[in-house]
Each structure stands twice: as structure tokens, then as C-alpha cells.
Amino acid sequence: MTLFRSGLALASTNDQDRARLVFLNPGDFHFGAAPLQLATLLGSCVTVTLWHPRRHIGGMCHFLVPNRKTQQDHVPSGYSAVEAFGLFDQAMLHAGSRSHEYQAKLFGGGNMFPNSAGRLNVGLRNIEMARRLLKERGIPLLAEHAGGAGHRKLVFEIASGEVRLVFADLEK
Numbered sequence: 001m002t003l004f005r006s007g008l009a010l011a012s013t014n015d016q017d018r019a020r021l022v023f024l025n026p027g028d029f030h031f032g033a034a035p036l037q038l039a040t041l042l043g044s045c046v047t048v049t050l051w052h053p054r055r056h057i058g059g060m061c062h063f064l065v066p067n068r069k070t071q072q073d074h075v076p077s078g079y080s081a082v083e084a085f086g087l088f089d090q091a092m093l094h095a096g097s098r099s100h101e102y103q104a105k106l107f108g109g110g111n112m113f114p115n116s117a118g119r120l121n122v123g124l125r126n127i128e129m130a131r132r133l134l135k136e137r138g139i140p141l142l143a144e145h146a147g148g149a150g151h152r153k154l155v156f157e158i159a160s161g162e163v164r165l166v167f168a169d170l171e172k
Contacts, residue, residue, distance in 0.1 A: 019159065024062045029078035031059030031091035034159035042108035042152040044123035046081070046130050050088060050102040050139065051161040052095075058102065058158050059091055065122060066129035081129040085137070099137040105163055106130050106144040107152055112170070123147065 019035035026045050030038055038060040040047055051058035061084035068080045078084040092099055109123035109130075127146045134141050143163070145152065149170040156163045 019157070021155075024060055024078075026062055026064050027077050027079040029059065029061045029084055029087045031057070031088070031095075032158065033057045036158045038156040038158070040154060042154070043110055043112045044108070044121075044126065046106065046108040046123070046126040046146070047154065048084070048088075048130050048134070049105045049107075049156045049163060050092075051105075051156075051158065052097055052102050053161060054101070055095075055097065056159055057095055057097070058156070058161070059088060060156050061085075061088065063126065063130075066125050081126060081133060085133045089137075099139050102139050103161065104134050104139045104141045105156075106134075106141060106146055107154055107163070107165065109146045110151060110170075111147070111149045112151070 019037045021037045021039060022030050024030060024038060024040040034056040040060065040062045042062070045062055045064050047060055047062050049058060049060050061078045063078055063081045063084045065080050067082045076083045076086050078087060092102070106127070109127035111121055111123050124147065131141065145165055145167065150168045153166040154163055
């Protein structure tokens with residue numbers, strides 16, 4: 001089963017033994033089953049991974065803002081945290097699972113302009129919203145690498161729930 005919105009497949013689907021790699025751009029969302037790897041690059045945006053340890057299914061979102069005003073005919077995307085979590089809700093329902101069965105990890109929300117005093121820190125607001133939405137759904141947050149000044153590259157392995165992370169610290 002693969003349920004997704006956006007995301008770019010980077011591997012051949014002919015090779016059944018290798019995990020498919022899907023790269024998420026800002027605003028993308030993807031949910032699927034092992035073997036699947038989800039990857040992204042983060043600055044002030046936030047990524048949340050959800051993993052079902054028994055069924056080896058899960059997903060990733062890459063949102064830009066905590067929330068946004070939308071029109072009635074608006075099609076939800078992963079642009080905001082609220083919309084991305086709505087997509088998670090739909091994917092979990094479609095998979096016949098419940099939110100409390102998943103484990104979450106949170107990444108990003110970096111301050112990309114650490115020398116800009118007095119500016120709105122959207123990264124911090126993104127982190128706070130992600131934590132709130134996880135708590136509302138009863139999803140345990142097992143790990144996070146968030147805040148600071150810098151960007152992150154990560155790969156989420158749905159077979160194991162493992163996330164590989166590289167952090168480029170702008171403050172060093």
C-alpha cells in the first residue's frame with residue numbers, strides 16, 4: 001500500500017530488493033510501507049516522521065508554516081502543520097490504524113538567519129505546533145533534533161523506523 005501526496009520517486013521500481021527512495025520538497029507528504037525510504041532537506045521547515053513498529057508502515061511530512069488561512073475549495077497539502085497532520089489522519093484511517101499505535105520523530109525548525117535580531121522565528125513556531133498536534137493525537141514523540149541554527153538532511157527508513165541525520169550548524 002502506498003498513499004501519498006506529491007514527492008519525487010528517485011529509484012527504479014523494477015528492483016524489488018531495494019527500497020524505493022522518495023524525496024520530499026517543502027509542502028510534500030508521503031505515507032507508505034516498507035521497503036521505502038523518505039528523504040528531505042530542512043531549514044526552518046519541520047519534518048515529522050510517523051512509524052508503526054508492528055506493521056512497518058509510516059510517513060513523513062515537510063511543512064513550512066504552523067497554519068494558514070484557506071479557501072473552502074482548497075485541497076489540503078502538506079504546506080502547513082495543520083494540513084499535514086490532516087493528511088496523516090487520513091493515511092492512518094486508510095491503513096486501518098490508530099494514531100496512538102505510531103511513534104513520532106521531529107526534525108528541523110532551524111533559525112536560518114541567527115544574526116537577525118527581532119525577527120519572527122517561524123522555525124520555533126513550527127516546532128511548537130508539531131509538538132501540540134502530536135500530543136493532541138496521543139502519538140509519543142520518541143526523538144527530536146530541532147531548533148538551533150542550521151539545516152538538516154535526513155533519510156527515514158520505514159522498514160526499521162530509523163532516521164539518519166546530517167546537521168550543518170551555522171553557529172560553528
